[in-house]
Amino acid sequence: MTELIDLVLKLSQDLQQIKFQLQQFQKSRLERFTEAWIDGQDVMQTLHISKRTLQSLRDEGTLPFSRINGKFYYKLSDIEQLLESNYSHLNKKSNGSK
Template structure:
C-alpha cells in the first residue's frame, strides 16, 4: 500500500475530537453522549473501541437545536421539562 501524504489534510485532522473531549467541552456525561449516538443525533467513528467525533458535526447539532428567539414561546425551563410549574400556572 502506498504511503498517504496527510500534510495537505491538516484541517481535516483538526476537525476530529475524541469522546472524552466532547464530554468535557459540552459538559455532558458519557451516558448522554452514548444516548446521542444511539438516537443518531451525533455521527461518530469507532476504531478499536475508541470513539471519535467531528467538531463540525457537534457544531451542526448545536446550531440545529439553537433557540435564539425566546419570544416565540419555544423556551421551556428545566422545571417545565421535569413536569414542574410553568409561568402561566403561577
C-alpha cells in the first residue's frame, strides 16, 4: 500500500514539474511576441542614416529584419545590439599633453 502512495506522490510531483515547464514555455513565447518592432522610416530617423545605408545594413546581414508586403521591420533589440557592438570609448586627455 505504501508503494502505491509513493507512486501517486511521485506522479503528482512529476505533473507539477510538467505544469511549471509548460507555464515557462508559454511565458517565453509571449515575451517573443511582445518585443517592439519599428519600420525602416523610424530606423532611418533614429539613427540619422539614409535609405541606402539602411539597405546596406540589411544586405550585409548587419541588421536583421522582417519584410511584409515590401515593408521592412526591425526589432529594437537588434538595433540596440548593433549600437552596442559598435560602441567606442576613447580616452582623450583634455589638455593635449602626452
